[in-house]
Amino acid sequence: MALGKDYAAQDCALARALEVLGERWTLLIVRDVFYGVRRYSDFLAHLDIPRAVLAARLQALVEAGVLDKVRYSDTPPRDEYVITEMGRELWPALHTLSAWGGRHLSANGSRRVFAHAACGTLVGPNGICPSCAVEVPVTDLDVLPGVYSPRRDDPVSRAMRLPHRMLTPLTCEH
Numbered sequence: 001m002a003l004g005k006d007y008a009a010q011d012c013a014l015a016r017a018l019e020v021l022g023e024r025w026t027l028l029i030v031r032d033v034f035y036g037v038r039r040y041s042d043f044l045a046h047l048d049i050p051r052a053v054l055a056a057r058l059q060a061l062v063e064a065g066v067l068d069k070v071r072y073s074d075t076p077p078r079d080e081y082v083i084t085e086m087g088r089e090l091w092p093a094l095h096t097l098s099a100w101g102g103r104h105l106s107a108n109g110s111r112r113v114f115a116h117a118a119c120g121t122l123v124g125p126n127g128i129c130p131s132c133a134v135e136v137p138v139t140d141l142d143v144l145p146g147v148y149s150p151r152r153d154d155p156v157s158r159a160m161r162l163p164h165r166m167l168t169p170l171t172c173e174h
């Protein structure tokens with residue numbers, strides 16, 4: 001899913017990354033995967049994204065090696081989307097970008113915050129736990145509602161009203 005011929009011709013690592021991640025919705029899908037969203041119907045409910053766009057973005061992320069598509073039911077055929085090792089490496093960039101948006105572009109601040117599960121302390125925008133002075137791996141983070149918490153009423157938002165360990169599957173009741 002190239003952004004354009006001229007852009008694709010850029011011999012630049014950032015351009016390569018944006019070829020994979022730079023389209024509208026893509027990073028929000030990746031963010032939801034970190035929250036534990038795995039199923040098409042859950043992405044759809046949480047993101048209010050057109051079906052065809054969601055299907056195309058998921059397909060592109062699988063082709064790029066960011067997500068794996070894993071069959072969890074044969075009748076009817078249903079797949080889950082699980083992040084790969086390569087995809088996991090996106091967490092620090094995603095977290096920094098989100099903190100930047102909260103600081104400069106969102107009058108209400110961040111909707112969600114992240115705590116070091118071992119000690120309960122909120123991590124800083126650099127991903128470091130101020131209590132333990134370590135960079136916390138995403139698997140050791142809990143995501144919880146921030147100060148600004150609009151009551152969206154979709155299955156994913158409901159499941160995320162309580163603290164939830166990052167990357168563990170969210171149970172969403174439809």
Ligand SMILES: [Zn+2]
Nearest residue numbers: 116119129132
């Ligand atoms: Zn800590």
